[in-house]
Amino acid sequence: MSExxxxxxxxxxxxxxxxxxxxxxxxxxxxxxWRGRFSGKALALLSPSSTQEVSRTVRLxxxxxxxxxxxxxxxxxxxxxxxxxxxxxVLLSLRRMDAIRSLDTEARQIVxxxxxxxxxxxxxxxxxxxxxxxxxxxxxxxxxxGLISTNAGGxxxxxxxxxxxxxxxxxxxLADGSIFNGLTxxxxxxxxxxxxxxxxGSEGTLGIVTAATLRxxxxxxxxxxxxxxxxxxxxxxxxxxLAQDKAGHYLEGFEVMPQHSxxxxLAHTPDTRNPLTDxxxxxxxxxxVGEPGEAADLPAxxxxxxxxxxxxxxxxxxxxxxxxxxxxxxxxxxxxxxPAERAVGPAMQHDISVPVARMADFVEAAIxxxxxxxxxxxxxxxxxxxxxxxxxxxIGPADAVRGQWELDQGKTISAYVHxxxxxWGGSISAEHGIGQMKRDELGRLGDPVANTMLRNVKQAxxxxxxxxxxxxxxxxxxx
Amino acid sequence: MSExxxxxxxxxxxxxxxxxxxxxxxxxxxxxxWRGRFSGKALALLSPSSTQEVSRTVRLxxxxxxxxxxxxxxxxxxxxxxxxxxxxxVLLSLRRMDAIRSLDTEARQIVxxxxxxxxxxxxxxxxxxxxxxxxxxxxxxxxxxGLISTNAGGxxxxxxxxxxxxxxxxxxxLADGSIFNGLTxxxxxxxxxxxxxxxxGSEGTLGIVTAATLRxxxxxxxxxxxxxxxxxxxxxxxxxxLAQDKAGHYLEGFEVMPQHSxxxxLAHTPDTRNPLTDxxxxxxxxxxVGEPGEAADLPAxxxxxxxxxxxxxxxxxxxxxxxxxxxxxxxxxxxxxxPAERAVGPAMQHDISVPVARMADFVEAAIxxxxxxxxxxxxxxxxxxxxxxxxxxxIGPADAVRGQWELDQGKTISAYVHxxxxxWGGSISAEHGIGQMKRDELGRLGDPVANTMLRNVKQAxxxxxxxxxxxxxxxxxxx
Numbered sequence: 001m002s003e004x005x006x007x008x009x010x011x012x013x014x015x016x017x018x019x020x021x022x023x024x025x026x027x028x029x030x031x032x033x034w035r036g037r038f039s040g041k042a043l044a045l046l047s048p049s050s051t052q053e054v055s056r057t058v059r060l061x062x063x064x065x066x067x068x069x070x071x072x073x074x075x076x077x078x079x080x081x082x083x084x085x086x087x088x089x090v091l092l093s094l095r096r097m098d099a100i101r102s103l104d105t106e107a108r109q110i111v112x113x114x115x116x117x118x119x120x121x122x123x124x125x126x127x128x129x130x131x132x133x134x135x136x137x138x139x140x141x142x143x144x145x146g147l148i149s150t151n152a153g154g155x156x157x158x159x160x161x162x163x164x165x166x167x168x169x170x171x172x173x174l175a176d177g178s179i180f181n182g183l184t185x186x187x188x189x190x191x192x193x194x195x196x197x198x199x200x201g202s203e204g205t206l207g208i209v210t211a212a213t214l215r216x217x218x219x220x221x222x223x224x225x226x227x228x229x230x231x232x233x234x235x236x237x238x239x240x241x242l243a244q245d246k247a248g249h250y251l252e253g254f255e256v257m258p259q260h261s262x263x264x265x266l267a268h269t270p271d272t273r274n275p276l277t278d279x280x281x282x283x284x285x286x287x288x289v290g291e292p293g294e295a296a297d298l299p300a301x302x303x304x305x306x307x308x309x310x311x312x313x314x315x316x317x318x319x320x321x322x323x324x325x326x327x328x329x330x331x332x333x334x335x336x337x338x339p340a341e342r343a344v345g346p347a348m349q350h351d352i353s354v355p356v357a358r359m360a361d362f363v364e365a366a367i368x369x370x371x372x373x374x375x376x377x378x379x380x381x382x383x384x385x386x387x388x389x390x391x392x393x394x395i396g397p398a399d400a401v402r403g404q405w406e407l408d409q410g411k412t413i414s415a416y417v418h419x420x421x422x423x424w425g426g427s428i429s430a431e432h433g434i435g436q437m438k439r440d441e442l443g444r445l446g447d448p449v450a451n452t453m454l455r456n457v458k459q460a461x462x463x464x465x466x467x468x469x470x471x472x473x474x475x476x477x478x479x
Numbered sequence: 480m481s482e483x484x485x486x487x488x489x490x491x492x493x494x495x496x497x498x499x500x501x502x503x504x505x506x507x508x509x510x511x512x513w514r515g516r517f518s519g520k521a522l523a524l525l526s527p528s529s530t531q532e533v534s535r536t537v538r539l540x541x542x543x544x545x546x547x548x549x550x551x552x553x554x555x556x557x558x559x560x561x562x563x564x565x566x567x568x569v570l571l572s573l574r575r576m577d578a579i580r581s582l583d584t585e586a587r588q589i590v591x592x593x594x595x596x597x598x599x600x601x602x603x604x605x606x607x608x609x610x611x612x613x614x615x616x617x618x619x620x621x622x623x624x625g626l627i628s629t630n631a632g633g634x635x636x637x638x639x640x641x642x643x644x645x646x647x648x649x650x651x652x653l654a655d656g657s658i659f660n661g662l663t664x665x666x667x668x669x670x671x672x673x674x675x676x677x678x679x680g681s682e683g684t685l686g687i688v689t690a691a692t693l694r695x696x697x698x699x700x701x702x703x704x705x706x707x708x709x710x711x712x713x714x715x716x717x718x719x720x721l722a723q724d725k726a727g728h729y730l731e732g733f734e735v736m737p738q739h740s741x742x743x744x745l746a747h748t749p750d751t752r753n754p755l756t757d758x759x760x761x762x763x764x765x766x767x768v769g770e771p772g773e774a775a776d777l778p779a780x781x782x783x784x785x786x787x788x789x790x791x792x793x794x795x796x797x798x799x800x801x802x803x804x805x806x807x808x809x810x811x812x813x814x815x816x817x818p819a820e821r822a823v824g825p826a827m828q829h830d831i832s833v834p835v836a837r838m839a840d841f842v843e844a845a846i847x848x849x850x851x852x853x854x855x856x857x858x859x860x861x862x863x864x865x866x867x868x869x870x871x872x873x874i875g876p877a878d879a880v881r882g883q884w885e886l887d888q889g890k891t892i893s894a895y896v897h898x899x900x901x902x903w904g905g906s907i908s909a910e911h912g913i914g915q916m917k918r919d920e921l922g923r924l925g926d927p928v929a930n931t932m933l934r935n936v937k938q939a940x941x942x943x944x945x946x947x948x949x950x951x952x953x954x955x956x957x958x
Contacts, residue, residue: 106720107836151669162667178928187866188641188832188909190630190680191921192933192951197676201669241585248770249728291727353667357586387666430667442670449657453940454671460939461932472671 004043007064011046011090014056019047019096030074030091031083034141038079038436041087042069047096051171051179051210054092058208059177061090067466068092070204072146073117075138077351078435080150080203080471089469094145097210100124108216109168111183114145114209121214129292130216133160137335145209151201153431155334158386159252159289160217162431163200169213170196174206175462183213198457203433204468206461221290223252224298225327226306228318229280233258233385235314236284237360240386242314243286243305250296253287254386255334260395261382264340265333272333275326276317284385285334287327337382338391346396346405347380348413352421353430356388362424363390369420370394374413389430392417418445434472443474483522486543490525490569493535498526498575509553509570510562513620517558517915520566521548528575530650530658530689537687538656540569546945547571549683551625552596554617556830557914559629559682559950568948573624576689579603587695588647590662593624593688600693609695612639616814624688630680632910634813637865638731638768639696641910642679648692649675653685654941662692677936682912683947685940700769702731703777704806705785707797708759712737712864714793715763716839719865721793722765722784729775732766733865734813739874740861743819744812751812754805755796763864764813766806816861817870825875825884826859827892831900832909835867842869845899849873853892868909871896897924913951922953 012020021027022044032039043066048054061068067089071081083089098115105128112121118132118139125132136142136154146152148170152163160166169183182196199207230236236256243251259279265272276283286305288298302320309315321327341347354362363381370379376397381390394413396405418428422445434442443451451474458465458473491499500506501523511518522545527533540547546568550560562568577594584607591600597611597618604611615621615633625631627649631642639645648662661675678686709715715735722730738758745751755762765784767777781799788794800806820826833841842860849858855876860869873892875884897907901924913921922930930953937944937952 104836107834151673153667153669157667164673174928174932178931180928180932181926182929184904185834186832186906186909187835188632188636188863188868189906190632190908190910190912191906191925192913192929193677193679193681193685193936194630194643195929195932198672198932198936200672202672206672353665355586355664356666357583384667389667425663427665427668427670429669430665431669433669434671446670447660449653449659450661450671450674452657453653453659453674453677456939457672457677457936460935 004064004066007060007066008044010060011044011057014060015046015048015053019049019053021045027091030071030093033079033082034075038082040083040085042083042089042091043087045091045093047093049096051173054173054208054210055177055179057092058173058175061466062176062464065464065466066090067469068208069468070094070149070208072114072143072149073138073141075141076146076150076435077432078429078437080433080435080468081146082436084470092208094143094208094210101211103128105130109185109213110216111169111211111213112144113211114143116144118142118144118147125216126219129219131219132166132214133217134163134166137338144212144214148200148209148212149203150433153384153387153389155253155255155384157384158254159249164197166214167196167200167212168215170199170209171211172199172207172209175464175467180207183211185213201433203435203472205458205472206467208467218292221292222298223287223289223327224302225321225330226286226302226318227275227330228284228286228306228309229276229278229316230282230284230314231280231316233282233360233363236282236385238312239284239309239314242308246305246308247288247301250288250290250298250301252289253285255285255383256385257283257334257337257382258380260378260380261337261341262333264344265336268340268343269332269336272336275319275330278317280316285330341380341393341395344395345398346400346402347393348406348410350392350414350417351389351430351432352392352417352426352428353387353389354421354424354426356386358424359385359388359390362421362426366392366417366420370417373416374409377413415441436471439470439472439474443477446474483543483545486539486545487523489539490523490536493539494525494527494532498528498532500524506570509550509572512558512561513554517561519562519564521562521568521570522566524570524572526572526575530652533652533687533689534656534658536571537652537654540945541655541943544943544945545569546948547687548947549573549624549628549687551593551622551628552617552620554620555625555629555914556911557908557916559912559914559947560625561915563949571687573622573689580690582607584609588664588692589695590648590690590692591623592690593622595623597621597623597626604695605698608698610698611645611693612696613642613645616817623691623693627679627688627691628682629912632863632866632868634732634734634863636863637733638728643676645693646675646679646691647694649678649688650690651678651686651688654943654946659686662690664692680912682914682951684937684951685946687946697771700771701777702766702768702806703781704800704809705765705781705797706754706809707763707765707785707788707794708755708757709761709763709794710759712761712839712842715761715864717791718763718788718793721787725784725787726767726780729767729769729777729780731768732764734764734862735864736762736813736816736861737859739857739859740816740820741812743823744815747819747822748811748815751815754798754809757796759795764809820859820872820874823874824877825879825881826872827885827889829871829893829896830868830909830911831871831896831905831907832866832868833900833903833905835865837903838864838867838869841900841903841905845871845896848899849896852895856892894920915950918949918951918953922956925953
């Protein structure tokens with residue numbers, strides 16, 4: 001393809017020097033995903049500063065048939081914001097659009113633009129004694145638009161739900177440049193099927209999220225965080241049920257990690273120490289969060305959970321964080337698992353879910369199966385047991401060469417894990433999305449009826465196929 | 480159109496005598512909606528008994544280009560389940576499909592078929608000491624499929640949300656007869672945009688809901704119901720904020736009704752009496768519901784709300800139901816408003832919403848505006864103040880002839896009310912849907928971008944246009 005000089009000139013004229021660049025030094029950091037797994041090229045980096053500018057930019061691209069790869073914080077996990085190698089697409093960054101348009105403390109709603117960083121959103125809410133109830137490791141770079149486009153999860157889903165549950169209203173630019181304005185919040189609105197829901201989780205393939213109205217909650221009324229050592233993930237499941245029963249809606253987090261993950265964190269993360277004397281086959285991190293004005297005695301509830309867990313033989317040892325800094329230290333252990341596991345050596349990572357009640361059984365069945373099929377690997381699962389979502393890593397052998405082993409072995413291993421989770425009625429993407437990484441796996445394993453629906457809706461809303469091509473929507477099967 | 484004899488013979492062979500009829504006596508009750516506002520004709524009444532039969536039936540219709548009008552309890556409010564006058568469509572009843580496929584008391588999930596009646600669902604849940612947290616006046620006839628297809632609301636939305644919030648999984652037959660199987664519940668699943676959400680509220684235009692996985696909650700731990708007399712709906716709004724502040728998540732209902740509605744109920748409903756000595760300009764019905772095992776003293780919280788309301792001059796008089804039968808009697812007053820208002824005389828009814836915080840202001844502004852524009856009418860608003868959703872009735876003059884006045888005056892009045900609510904950023908359908916009644920109003924007042932999306936998605940998923948034609952999806956504007 002020869003260079004579309006006319007388009008490039010028009011885009012530069014439209015967006016000006018702050019909104020248009022082809023400088024490789026400025027573009028390069030955004031052409032590779034943060035984990036260095038996906039790389040691509042782009043015609044230019046476009047950074048519009050308003051919804052109107054996004055609209056005009058998309059219309060210009062539509063007129064010239066130029067593909068658009070929308071990007072937020074570039075902290076996605078599946079290459080959804082990385083262009084392909086052709087260099088025919090533009091990278092459309094939403095990072096300049098980070099304004100807070102309004103904040104209604106009475107209604108507890110914030111209208112913010114797509115480029116707002118999650119960490120900043122937390123801080124803005126906290127200043128009003130409110131909180132935004134979704135968080136995840138990449139909060140320092142993840143943007144509101146990216147969180148919505150990937151329907152992000154995180155560590156508070158058990159109580160507060162995924163990103164979809166936080167989005168009350170949405171503004172997006174569609175493939176023809178028209179603006180879908182759904183920011184006004186109506187608690188009840190039955191004017192047809194809910195178009196907002198279609199855009200959430202669509203990874204920029206149906207429209208480009210430019211702003212959203214998000215719900216906020218009252219600031220927390222303190223928390224109580226416990227760490228328990230357990231014999232098995234089956235016991236962790238039983239402890240989860242016990243905790244749900246005793247803590248009700250105060251239960252905000254229930255994370256599990258096996259011995260290997262804890263050892264990796266202790267070995268690779270400075271300033272970490274095991275909260276218990278011993279390392280157990282499994283550890284559970286339990287968090288209860290109160291609401292202001294409620295009289296609940298959270299530490300007493302946590303103690304009750306742990307005491308009952310010990311009495312029932314589920315918990316071998318346990319400790320409760322004595323203060324906020326200990327609670328932070330417990331959570332640091334959890335948050336550092338992924339980087340620590342990566343430091344150990346190459347691993348294939350899988351973000352999978354099955355029905356919540358089946359996750360413990362799945363892990364207990366899948367780990368020996370994977371081990372038997374790939375004897376030189378070490379399968380490890382950790383994460384959100386309360387959501388039926390674990391990160392299932394398959395670690396390569398000690399002599400595996402990073403970068404090579406994944407290419408040689410990775411695809412076979414991932415296909416095997418995805419087959420297993422599909423057999424169990426689960427999802428090959430629980431919270432990270434599909435992007436370019438899992439598109440073909442979704443085509444292979446997804447329900448053909450659902451895959452056809454995805455393709456038909458995509459075709460209807462983006463007939464030219466200019467919005468984030470090659471991502472999410474599986475190709476039609478060969479005839 | 481000549482009769483499609485080949486199709487009819489094939490349909491009869493497929494569905495047998497229990498599933499196929501052309502007998503006018505059997506068909507007639509279903510060819511007019513329950514309020515007698517919409518009537519139509521149909522080629523035949525088809526009543527498949529399984530998802531497979533629905534699939535085969537739809538495929539047969541698709542092969543012959545026969546339109547399908549899906550129907551549940553025939554208790555919709557907008558003619559969404561009534562065929563048109565052409566008689567070219569078949570009526571597809573889901574009522575034979577009323578099985579409960581499974582009930583998981585631990586996960587609190589029920590998988591039931593589309594024809595299950597809401598009242599039965601309540602009873603089934605109650606037997607397991609669980610509850611399904613959505614109810615409405617038509618619960619004795621409304622079916623799960625209809626509730627999902629219209630994304631029904633009701634009187635518990637304030638706390639528990641609309642039907643969309645109860646649906647965890649969905650099974651539907653698409654326009655080509657293929658079966659979308661999304662019944663398995665995954666708390667996290669990011670395999671593309673959420674197709675289930677597209678089908679909810681689509682009024683049978685994108686697919687026919689055949690079964691669903693619904694969430695259940697623990698049975699309630701008692702309730703406390705109060706009745707308050709107020710000077711204005713503005714004061715009711717302030718009392719609502721007070722109640723939300725003091726009752727938190729226990730607040731399950733907050734309904735308002737003006738003097739006229741109360742008088743209508745007292746005049747037209749046997750065995751009703753005013754809970755207070757006087758009739759006030761406005762009355763509020765407040766319900767707090769506990770959860771089992773929680774120690775909250777609901778009557779004390781209600782008393783606290785009312786005392787603070789009196790102290791702030793918001794509440795003129797109030798009473799708390801002394802027992803369950805009094806609580807039922809309070810709710811009967813609320814549930815009987817619509818029938819009582821209908822008994823008074825002809826009225827144009829509007830199911831509208833605006834942002835929750837603006838509803839009191841809207842009612843205070845709109846009532847005198849409507850009265851000024853149509854001096855011989857009486858505008859009355861009642862309903863779900865806590866959801867920003869009221870039923871806005873415009874009652875005809877005393878000498879209005881029922882059936883005639885609506886035709887002569889109705890369209891102008893409704894257009895005026897819909898214009899007003901659109902100016903306020905609201906919705907012309909809060910909880911009843913669009914159906915055939917409001918399709919053209921949605922075309923006139925809906926966001927053109929959103930309307931185009933509705934049309935494009937409809938075209939993509941039902942290119943032949945055989946699923947519930949003439950409903951919901953606005954026609955394209957004349958070029």
